[in-house]
Amino acid sequence: MAARSNAGPRHAHATSGPDPDAENYYQLLGVRYSATSAEITRAYREAMKRFHPDRVRPEHRQAAENVCKDFNRAYATLSDPVERIAYDRTIRQQEMQDQIMRRYAGGFPGPAPGLDQHAAGLRRDITAAERKDHRRSERSAMISLLAVFVIVTVGAIGLILIAGVASYLIREVF
Secondary structure (H helix, E strand, O other): OOOOOOOOOOOOOHHHOOOOOOOOHHHHHOOOOOOOHHHHHHHHHHHHHHHOHHHOOHHHHHHHHHHHHHHHHHHHHHHOHHHHHHHHHHHHHHHHHHHHHHHHOOOOOOOOOOOOHHHHHHOOOOOHHHHHHHHHHHHHHHHHHHHHHHHHHHHHHHHHHHHHHHHHHHHHHO
């Protein structure tokens, strides 16, 4: 069974695609992606027994209702073969987008929600040489930007001065 907080995840309806910030339905029910419908049903029933609003203290009832709504949405999606295929397709697309973002955009700090927590340990710490090289490249970029700024500023001031001198000479000559 997946560990849960009292607040419960925020899910979009299955036909509009999963919320990338929420854990997916398989993780919500604590089943594998290859789970059979019997395993999904068993996990759903166990989760509902554990979190049903009638079985919790009154102060936790609203959170339990939200969690149960998420369980119901997950079960409705995963128990219907057609909806499950569509949901699996959206999950795969989201995972591919996450992989592309991590590979080409450097990803986001920390593990992405819904991914295996072991993935956090896969990124290595940068070495001192890499840190030094990074600082050197930042300094070089800053110097280049400063040089471009100075050249453009001096060029603009020079054009203004030339235009002023030309205007003065034209007025004096004519």
